[in-house]
Amino acid sequence: MSAAAIPTWDPAQYLRHAGHRARPFTDLLARIPDLPAQPPAGPRIADLGCGPGNVTALLAQRWPTAHITGYDNSREMLDKAHVEHEGPTPGGGSLDFAHADVRTWTPEEPYDLIVSNATLQWVPGHVERFGAWVRGLRPGGTLAFQVPGNFDAPSHRLMRDLASRYGLTDVLRHSDAVLSSQAYLARLTGLDCTADVWETTYIHPLTGEDPVLDWVKGTGLRPVLTALADTPDRREAFLHDYRAALREAYPPGPHGTPFPFRRIFAVARKEA
Incomplete structure (x- = not known):
């Protein structure tokens, strides 16, 4: 991603649809197998692209004795995570957050679990980091x-x-931002891992005025909003045109606006 495309994040906007955004992460956690034999301090877990920390905290519910670190390169997101979630966890573990760039982050100690939720699409060439x-x-x-x-x-x-x-055009991600499910399977099994890869399409019933626009303002539209931040008239013109197009593409129903969202999941276990 070019420097011009690096977005400025808004934790409050991102969390407006926190329930819908967290569901894929809980589905991912449900498929993660037992972690290796745990040292006295509990398992060590890294969350890459932790954002405001709301789903990172779910890791402590699954592994209450774990030392969990959430990594992100957004100061805005990390500030929210530090305030809302950092500290000891009820099960005797701990939760902390640190600044890191997923494009270059390399484990400096052994981890029992490295997890990432809706982040790697922002990282060009992320499959090259798997090794x-x-x-x-x-x-x-x-x-x-x-x-x-x-x-x-x-x-x-x-x-x-x-x-x-x-x-x-250059500020946005394209369809090659992620691989196909089959390609992820091939990459992970090629690293001598046992891999489980699957897809799910969620139909999110969004509510409120222009809910699809409100959703993408927290994620995919961030590079555009960042690029137009210094030209508010162009920014409002873009939003006007985009809003009209989304209203036609996603008409509301009697119980909200159905918003189909396909996601790709992978769980790869290293040989014991």
Whole structure:
């Protein structure tokens, strides 16, 4: 991703749909196997791209004695995580957060679990990092992640089409931001891991005025909003046009606006 495309994050906007955004992470956690034999201090867990820490905290519910560190490169997100979630956990573990760039992060100690939730699509060439991460796992440890698989959905196609009209084509991710499920399976099994890869399409019933626009303002639209931050008139014109296109693509129903969202999941266990 070019420097111009690095978005400024808004934790409050991101958390407006926290329940829907957290569901894929809970589904991912449900498929993670038991972690390796735990040292007296409990398992060691890394969450890559932890954001405001709300789903990182769910790791402490599953592994209450774990030392969990959430890593992110957004100061805004980390500030929220520090205030809301950092400290000892009820089960005797601990939760902390640190600044790191997932593009270069390498484990400096053995981990029992390295997990990432809806982050790797922002990391060009992220599959090339898998080898270092698997090497950083204890024998029997797990690498688990989920990424959006909806780059061909109307929400993203319309965004890219409109961005090209505004001269912003280079700031957005395209369909090659993630691999296919089959490609992830091949990469992970090629690292001598036992891999479980699957896809799920969620139909999120969103409520409120222009809910799909409100959703993407917290994630996929961030690079555009960042690029137009210094030209508020162009920013409002873009949002006006995009809002109209989304209303046509995602008409509301009697119980909200159905928003289909496909995601790709992978759980890879290192040989014990």
